[in-house]
Amino acid sequence: MSNVSSSTRGIGAARQWIFDELTRSSPRLQVSFDTHIIAQxxxxxxxxxxRNVMAVLPGRSPRRIYITGHxxxxxxxxxxxxxxxxxxxxxxxxxxxxDHNSEAPGANDDGSGTVLTMELARVFAESGVQFDxxxxxxxxxxEEQGLVGSAAHAQQLAASKAIVEANLNNDIxxxxxxxxxxVDAETVRIYSVGPEDSMSRxxxxxxxxxxxxxxxxxxxxxxxxxDRFGRGSDHSSFTRQGYPxxxxxxxxxxxxxxxxxxxxxxxxxxxxxxxxxxxxAAAAASLALAPPAPKVTGDRGQNLITRGKSGYDxxxxxxxxxxxxxxxxxxxxxxxxxxxxxxxxxxxxEYVLPNVSIDDFVFGVSAVSAxxxxxxxxxxxxxxxxxxDVKVVKP
Numbered sequence: 406m407s408n409v410s411s412s413t414r415g416i417g418a419a420r421q422w423i424f425d426e427l428t429r430s431s432p433r434l435q436v437s438f439d440t441h442i443i444a445q446x447x448x449x450x451x452x453x454x455x456r457n458v459m460a461v462l463p464g465r466s467p468r469r470i471y472i473t474g475h476x477x478x479x480x481x482x483x484x485x486x487x488x489x490x491x492x493x494x495x496x497x498x499x500x501x502x503x504d505h506n507s508e509a510p511g512a513n514d515d516g517s518g519t520v521l522t523m524e525l526a527r528v529f530a531e532s533g534v535q536f537d538x539x540x541x542x543x544x545x546x547x548e549e550q551g552l553v554g555s556a557a558h559a560q561q562l563a564a565s566k567a568i569v570e571a572n573l574n575n576d577i578x579x580x581x582x583x584x585x586x587x588v589d590a591e592t593v594r595i596y597s598v599g600p601e602d603s604m605s606r607x608x609x610x611x612x613x614x615x616x617x618x619x620x621x622x623x624x625x626x627x628x629x630x631x632d633r634f635g636r637g638s639d640h641s642s643f644t645r646q647g648y649p650x651x652x653x654x655x656x657x658x659x660x661x662x663x664x665x666x667x668x669x670x671x672x673x674x675x676x677x678x679x680x681x682x683x684x685x686a687a688a689a690a691s692l693a694l695a696p697p698a699p700k701v702t703g704d705r706g707q708n709l710i711t712r713g714k715s716g717y718d719x720x721x722x723x724x725x726x727x728x729x730x731x732x733x734x735x736x737x738x739x740x741x742x743x744x745x746x747x748x749x750x751x752x753x754x755e756y757v758l759p760n761v762s763i764d765d766f767v768f769g770v771s772a773v774s775a776x777x778x779x780x781x782x783x784x785x786x787x788x789x790x791x792x793x794d795v796k797v798v799k800p
Contacts, residue, residue, distance in 0.1 A: 406453055406505040406550070415506060416546065419476055420456050423544050426523060427460045431530030435461040439543070441557040448550040450503075455547050457554045460526045464539040466727070470693050471541045471572040471650075472525055472685055473555070474518025475548035475639055478511025478668070480504075485665035487584070508666035512673050517579025518653075519544050521682045528686065536693035537728060538570060545639050548576075549664075555639035563646040571608050571692055571781070572650035573685050574640035579678040583657030590677040592624040593684065594654040598631035598641075601742070602767060602784035604649035604698070610743060611781045612651065612688040619687035623680045626656070629742070649781070653681060695778035696728040699770045701785050710763055710785045719758040719768060726772035726780065734758070735769045735782050744782070749773065 408415030420438070427436045439457035443449050458476070482488070510516070526542035547553030562569055581590035597609035606629075613625040632638060632652060643650035655677075662668045701709055701723045713720035721734065730752050735744040750756050769784040 406449070406451075407509075408506055409454075416477060420458055420544075420546065423458045423476060423519065423523065427458065427526055427542070430460075430523070430527035433462060433530040434526060434542075435463065437461075439554075439558055441554070443547065443553055443557070447553075449547075449553070455554050455557070457546055457558055458544040460530075460542040462526070462530050462536070462540040462542070464536040464693060466537050466539070466697075468538045468568040468570050468697055469541050470538045470570055470689055471543055471643070472522050472575070472689055473543045473545060473572060473639060474520075474522045474575045474578075475515045475545040475554070476511075476519045477546045477549050477554075478509040478514065478516075479549040479664050480507040480509040480666055481664040483665065485661060485667070486663035487660040489664075490660050509664075510666065510669050512668050512670045513579045513655075514577045514663050514668055515548070515575070517577065517655075517673060517678055518575035521575050521578060521678065521685060524682060525686055525689070529690070534690075534694075536690070537696070538693040540689065540693055548639055552637060552639050552642050555642035556645070559642040559646045559648065562648070569643065569648040570697060571689075572640055572643040572648060573612070573689060574638055574643075574650060574652045575681070575685065576638040576652055576654065577658060577663070578653050578655050578681045579673040579675070580655050580659055580662075581657075581674040581677040582659060582672075584659035584661050585657070587657045589656035590674060590680075591622070592626050592656045593681050594626045594628050594656060595651050596628040596630060596632045596640075596654060597651045598644050599629065600786065601629070602769075602786045604781065604783070605644055605651060607698075607769075607781045607784065608649045609651050611692070612684065615687045615691050616684045620680065620683045623684055625684070653685070655681075691778055692781070694774070694776070695780045696726040696772040696774050698780040698783045699723040699726045699729075699732065699772050701770055701783045708785045708788070710768060712763060713757055715759075717760055717762065719761040719763045719766070720755070721758070721768055721770060721785070722755040723770045723783070725754050728774055729772035729780075730775045731773040732756075733771045733773055733779060733782075735771065736761070736766045739765065739767055744769070
């Protein structure tokens with residue numbers, strides 16, 4: 406909502422710079438403005454033209470994997486986010502008196518996620534690798550006004566029935582020095598919405614597994630909730646439409662810099678940011694080269710799992726994944742969070758685990774390519790039993 410006519414200040418200059426940098430990164434990238442006219446609502450005090458900046462690296466298939474960050478910022482005054490935290494954490498409502506042209510450099514929130522997205526767009530496009538999935542690198546606007554840019558885009562995706570396999574969202578990922586004095590440049594948090602066997606949780610587990618292989622010096626801290634208390638980011642626009650999505654958050658934030666004029670480059674640890682970029686790259690490349698995750702439900706949404714002919718076995722079925730030459734069965738105790746047992750089988754679409762009760766374990770299936778690359782794991786989710794109130798005759 407700031408100046409759009411200046412070439413050096415405001416949201417207009419920012420989006421044009423991102424557009425130009427992505428355009429010159431590689432001719433393989435299809436760069437465009439994803440434009441939406443936002444009506445007056447919420448924190449939008451007037452009708453506003455909003456532009457996300459999008460770079461598409463076409464793959465062999467239409468399924469999409471998103472890497473994202475938001476490039477807009479906001480200045481809430483000297484106290485910034487720390488003042489909101491100590492005051493109860495409530496987000497500021499729409500106000501006519503907010504100066505949208507005040508200094509809001511947003512170097513870490515979320516310049517860090519923006520440049521991570523832009524750099525991976527360049528690296529992936531210049532790699533020469535032909536990915537199976539189409540990679541979309543998106544820099545959002547309107548995040549600070551309520552995730553508006555990502556919501557408008559995700560709504561369009563859902564309306565067009567686009568196939569989105571994952572959204573790796575990065576919001577505040579460049580600072581290693583917390584406002585409480587704690588320094589942590591060796592871990593990163595990943596938040597994912599439940600239930601525990603949702604595809605968003607499967608995506609989070611997948612990222613942690615790929616990071617352990619390709620970036621073992623960086624530890625992933627999986628957070629079993631959608632985001633931090635009272636706060637959010639653009640991945641929620643995707644999960645709201647039923648798409649798997651997670652958000653990366655730095656290990657320890659400095660709230661006193663967020664949403665103030667003090668969020669400058671001095672608060673960014675670029676070595677730490679590079680590690681977070683490597684984790685994103687490892688997960689996105691692995692997903693984009695692997696087959697899509699198998700579908701473990703039928704046409705009516707029913708689980709394709711039974712107790713088999715004996716009544717005591719785990720009989721698993723699934724729909725074939727294009728490009729798969731094998732599948733991997735995973736299972737774990739129902740009270741455990743991550744897979745404890747894994748077994749690779751051939752190119753089949755059903756398998757029986759003898760004397761393994763489907764009541765005692767959670768099961769999942771992933772697809773494996775000829776190069777050994779694995780998809781996310783699709784879990785058989787036990788449905789919540791539905792019931793109605795009992796009709797009681799009153800005496």
